[in-house]
Amino acid sequence: MSEPRYKIVFDGALQPGVDITTAKLNLADLFKSDVTAIERLFNGSVVALKRELSHSDAQTYLQALNKTGIAARIETETAIELNLADVHEQAQVVAEPDSPYAAPRANVGENLPEFATLKPFSVEGRIGRLRFLAWTMVLSLVTLPIVGVFALLALGLVSGDSTTGLIIGGIFAFFLFIAFLIVSILFSVQRLHDIGWSGWLWLLNLVPFVGSFFPLVIMVVPGNTGANRYGPPPPANSTAVKVLCSLWIVFFALIFAGGMLGGISAIQQEYESNLESSYESGSVTTDEVEVEVESPADSADEAAEAAQAPVDSAKE
CATH class of the missing domain: 1.20.5 (Single alpha-helices involved in coiled-coils or other helix-helix interfaces)
Structure with missing residues (x-):
């Protein structure tokens, strides 16, 4: 007789005192996968996590799985499946990975395309870091000339003192700003989806202090390499994307x-x-000095009159 083989099965049971959320997070960390993909293991049906193991290998895998908080168990492999209904039931199970540490598929039972379809004006889909910067650059290059034209028109209206024109220009500028903001939000939401985060996290841009560095987080954090709950990964970056990003x-x-x-x-x-x-404070000019010049006597007679005659005391 050949050596008996074993399998590790799991039916959604947890170890005492372990929260289901904690178990899912631990199992997702062990499998290097998203929590959404792990949730299929907790639907109540019996799932074979690993097959065709020796007893020692089965014990090793079981210890690693039990550390996550789930109550997996070892069962003996059935040599021959005699029940056709059971065989059909097993055929519905997803093909087992070579290692229990391999990441489960994101969406079980759904055939996803290799790459996502790019939708710039949608909240669905995913874009990478370079494509996010490239699309933002295109949006800026389209918006700046329009803003320049509006600025020139505004200067002309101000010089012409046209109140009606200023009001109309202000309304157009407001709608232009709203359009720019909406498209920017769509780009950011798709970038968040690529990371695996919810698009609602864009609202963190409105939080004081957090909003000052959160855009940098969006541009720096890499996305998921495989499919996540928001769909398959985006296609590879084209040359145009790289040029626009540069x-x-x-x-x-x-x-x-x-x-x-x-x-x-x-x-x-x-x-x-x-x-x-x-230099000006250190220099002195002749204009700043007032010189009083005494005018000379017009004649000798005037000089004589100015002088007092001596007094003869003997005559007096």
């Missing part, structure tokens, strides 16, 4: 260079102003 580097480089040149120009102007003021 434009952000050029954009920030221009901003940095402009800031440096503006700072240097301001420092130079301040230095020249201080130098000129110090």
Whole structure:
């Protein structure tokens, strides 16, 4: 007789004192998968997690599974299936992975495409980091010329003192801002889906302090490599996506260079102003000194009249 073989089965039971949410999280961490994919194991039906094991291997797998909080057990493999109904029931079970640590499929029983269909103006689907930056760059390049045209029209209306024109321009500017905001939200929601997060987390942008760095989190955190509860992964990045994404580097480089040149120009102007003021305060011009010039006597007679005649005391 050949050596008996064993299988590890699980029917959704938990170990005493273990919360089902904790067990799902531990099992998802063990399988390196999403919690949504793990939930199919807790539908109450008996699922064979691993088959054709020796007794020692079965004990090793069982210890690893029991540490997650689930109550799995070892059963002896049946050599021959005589019940056709049981055979049909087993055929509905998803094919077993080579290792119990392999991630389960995201959506059991559903044939997902290899890559998701790109939908820029939808809250469904997933986009990666580079595509998120590329789409945002396209949105900015489309919006900036429109904003420039509105700015020129606004200057013309202000110079012409047209109140009606200003009101109409303000309404158009408001709707343009709303359209830009909505499209930006759609891009962010799809980026959150790629990470495996809910799109409602976009509201964190409205929270003080958190909203200042949350956009950076969206741009930095990588997405799931495989399918998650929001669908299959996005297609590979095209050359256009990479080129548009690289434009952000050029954009920030221009901003940095402009800031440096503006700072240097301001420092130079301040230095020249201080130098000129110090020079003016240290120099004395003849215009600032008042010199009183005594006019000479017009004639000798006037000079004689100005002098007093001596007094002769003997004559008096």
